[in-house]
Amino acid sequence: MNANGILRKHWFHVATHFVADTALFLSAFILALIVRFGHEADDSFLVHGPFLVFAGIAFSSATYIAGLYSTHSANKGTYHRALVLAGLVLAAVLVLIGTTYGTFARPLGRGVVFIGAAAAYIFVVLHHLGLLHALRNSRERVIYLVTSAFDEAETALFTHFGGRNLVLVGIVTGLEYVPTGETRVLGSVDDLSEIIRRERIDRVLCTHKNLNDANLTRHFCQLRYCGVTVVPLVILCEEIDQLVPLELVTSDWLLNASGEPHLLYIRKVKRLFDIVASSIGLVVGLPLLALGALAIKLTSPGPVIYRQVRSGRFGRTFHMTKLRTMHLNAEVAGAQWSTDNDPRVTFVGRILRRYRIDEIPQLWQVLCGHMSFVGPRPERPEIIDQLAKEIPFYQERLMVQPGITGWAQVSYPYGSSVLDARRKLEYDLYYMKHMSLFLDVFILLDTVRTVLCGVSRSVDTEKLAQSEAVQKWERLKQQQAPSKMELGAA
Numbered sequence: 001m002n003a004n005g006i007l008r009k010h011w012f013h014v015a016t017h018f019v020a021d022t023a024l025f026l027s028a029f030i031l032a033l034i035v036r037f038g039h040e041a042d043d044s045f046l047v048h049g050p051f052l053v054f055a056g057i058a059f060s061s062a063t064y065i066a067g068l069y070s071t072h073s074a075n076k077g078t079y080h081r082a083l084v085l086a087g088l089v090l091a092a093v094l095v096l097i098g099t100t101y102g103t104f105a106r107p108l109g110r111g112v113v114f115i116g117a118a119a120a121y122i123f124v125v126l127h128h129l130g131l132l133h134a135l136r137n138s139r140e141r142v143i144y145l146v147t148s149a150f151d152e153a154e155t156a157l158f159t160h161f162g163g164r165n166l167v168l169v170g171i172v173t174g175l176e177y178v179p180t181g182e183t184r185v186l187g188s189v190d191d192l193s194e195i196i197r198r199e200r201i202d203r204v205l206c207t208h209k210n211l212n213d214a215n216l217t218r219h220f221c222q223l224r225y226c227g228v229t230v231v232p233l234v235i236l237c238e239e240i241d242q243l244v245p246l247e248l249v250t251s252d253w254l255l256n257a258s259g260e261p262h263l264l265y266i267r268k269v270k271r272l273f274d275i276v277a278s279s280i281g282l283v284v285g286l287p288l289l290a291l292g293a294l295a296i297k298l299t300s301p302g303p304v305i306y307r308q309v310r311s312g313r314f315g316r317t318f319h320m321t322k323l324r325t326m327h328l329n330a331e332v333a334g335a336q337w338s339t340d341n342d343p344r345v346t347f348v349g350r351i352l353r354r355y356r357i358d359e360i361p362q363l364w365q366v367l368c369g370h371m372s373f374v375g376p377r378p379e380r381p382e383i384i385d386q387l388a389k390e391i392p393f394y395q396e397r398l399m400v401q402p403g404i405t406g407w408a409q410v411s412y413p414y415g416s417s418v419l420d421a422r423r424k425l426e427y428d429l430y431y432m433k434h435m436s437l438f439l440d441v442f443i444l445l446d447t448v449r450t451v452l453c454g455v456s457r458s459v460d461t462e463k464l465a466q467s468e469a470v471q472k473w474e475r476l477k478q479q480q481a482p483s484k485m486e487l488g489a490a
Contacts, residue, residue: 009239014069014442017131018060024123025056025092032116036109048108051099059092059120064442065449068128071165071240074135081128089121141167141199143186145206145216145230147175154207154233155183157247166240169199174216192219196228204230208250242411244429246422249393257433266400269437270372277373278366285360292323292357295348302328305361310378313401318370320378323358325349356451362404374440375403376428387421394421397428400435407431407439410446 029052033044045052066084067073073081093113100107108116144155158168170184172192179185186195195201204223210216211232220230234248244253293304306324309317326344345353352358365371371378376397379387388394408427412420431439 010071010242011438011442013071014064015438017069017127018064020127021060021063021124022053022056024127025059025089025120026052028120028123029096029112029116031119032112035115036111048100051096054099055092055096058095059088059124061445062088062091063124064445065452067449069131071135074132078129078132081132082125085124085128086121089117089124092120093117135165138165139167140165140202141169142203142205142236143169143195143199143201144171144183145189145192145204145210146171146173146179147177147189147210147213147216149177149180151177151207151210152179152181152183155181157233157245158205166236169201172204174210189216189219193222193226196223196226201228203236204228205233205236206230208232208234208252212252238430238433242407242430243426244433245426246392246429249429254393254396257429266435270401270435270440271369273437273440274366274369274373278363281360281363282367285357285363288357289323289360292348292352292360295352296324296346299348300324300327300346309381310402311381311384311398312370312378313398315381315384315395315398317381318365320365320371321361323352323361325352325358354451356447359404366404372401372403373405374431374435374443375401375406376431377406377409377424378402387418390418391422391425393429394425396432397425400432405443405447407443410443410450 029048030045033048037044063069063085066088068081068084093116097108097113144151144158146152146155152171155168155171158166168183170186171179172186172189172195173179174189186199192204196204204220206216211220211230223230232248234244234250234253237243237245237248296304302324304324306322306326307319308322310320312318325346326349327346349358362371366373379402384395384398406428407430408424411427412424414420431443
């Protein structure tokens with residue numbers, strides 16, 4: 001497993017509460033068995049233990065799908081969370097009853113089910129009340145180290161990328177730079193330790209240039225041994241919103257993102273996961289595939305299967321197959337962007353797309369090794385050539401195997417423009433850096449939510465494109481391009 005993935009604060013937070021909910025659900029039914037059977041509960045637990053664990057994991061998975069572990073869930077009220085948890089506990093109990101009856105195991109008694117369900121609900125509600133309080137009240141105090149106009153302009157980006165639990169206390173100046181903005185100046189870098197103690201600072205932000213500055217290294221080392229981290233803004237964006245803003249991507253970031261642990265995961269674990277998942281998916285999805293093919297044949301003239309050339313890993317092309325969802329000859333004028341209400345899509349095609357049934361044939365490409373289950377969405381070569389001219393680093397997404405689903409697909413709404421492709425690339429870059437079995441499993445859970453609810457977990461980043469702060473920062477970035485190149489060469 002790639003340590004970069006789980007150890008970031010967001011995923012550590014998700015994993016912690018996922019395990020806690022599973023343990024609480026399991027504990028509630030162990031308590032119910034003890035109340036009902038006393039000393040004989042041990043024998044009953046040996047019989048029902050695996051089913052209880054399965055139901056507990058199902059409950060936590062459904063809780064994640066419902067978005068109750070997300071930091072954005074703090075915007076929803078306590079009553080809403082309690083109501084959703086009641087439905088999820090009931091669903092998990094039904095799963096528990098169904099698995100015990102379906103496998104001919106000794107059924108749980110009505111008393112155990114009632115006591116266990118009531119205790120599980122009380123346990124998880126108390127847990128989520130604590131989680132909700134933490135999400136609403138925890139604050140991380142940060143400061144920004146500014147040594148140039150370029151650094152000061154970057155602090156303005158904090159208002160776009162910073163989360164609700166972050167507070168920019170002020171800036172600290174260095175290398176004799178005099179700031180011109182309105183942000184509170186706390187002092188100079190020579191007084192950094194005192195400023196951090198006085199202002200109760202949790203983290204120091206800086207640019208990549210300052211992080212590699214030998215004149216500032218001794219200050220950063222001192223902070224490290226005092227328990228205060230110093231990170232570039234791009235790392236903070238990865239932790240808060242699980243994306244990598246293209247405005248902050250540098251050649252250093254790209255080189256550091258392609259870590260060696262990925263190689264083992266891609267070659268061994270991920271491939272094994274793809275083979276198992278695609279094999280199961282083909283067997284389970286065969287009835288849906290047959291029904292979808294029949295519906296297409298009865299309602300629209302033309303072939304049932306649609307084949308199209310897509311770019312795979314390292315740009316190698318392959319033929320991707322899907323159930324046809326558009327009218328015949330829908331692209332006689334050449335490749336076009338798909339939109340939410342695309343008139344070229346048939347009525348049956350909309351249903352197939354809504355529930356991703358049209359993508360079941362792609363499982364064969366996964367089994368053959370042309371695609372992965374999880375990865376950046378495969379694009380047509382001509383569209384990639386076009387977007388690569390307009391979007392920096394766009395061809396980086398070709399370094400990994402494309403997928404049926406991916407972090408960009410579940411995190412950002414349906415894209416139909418260059419701006420959408422740019423924003424989706426930010427999520428793809430995040431996945432490429434943090435890919436792991438851990439992240440893939442949660443992406444699959446997010447995919448279930450997207451299919452059932454049609455809701456993405458995206459943040460609103462479109463305002464960023466129109467921001468005056470970003471435009472000013474981009475101009476300064478272009479002016480400093482030579483010095484940054486020299487820094488990269490060094």
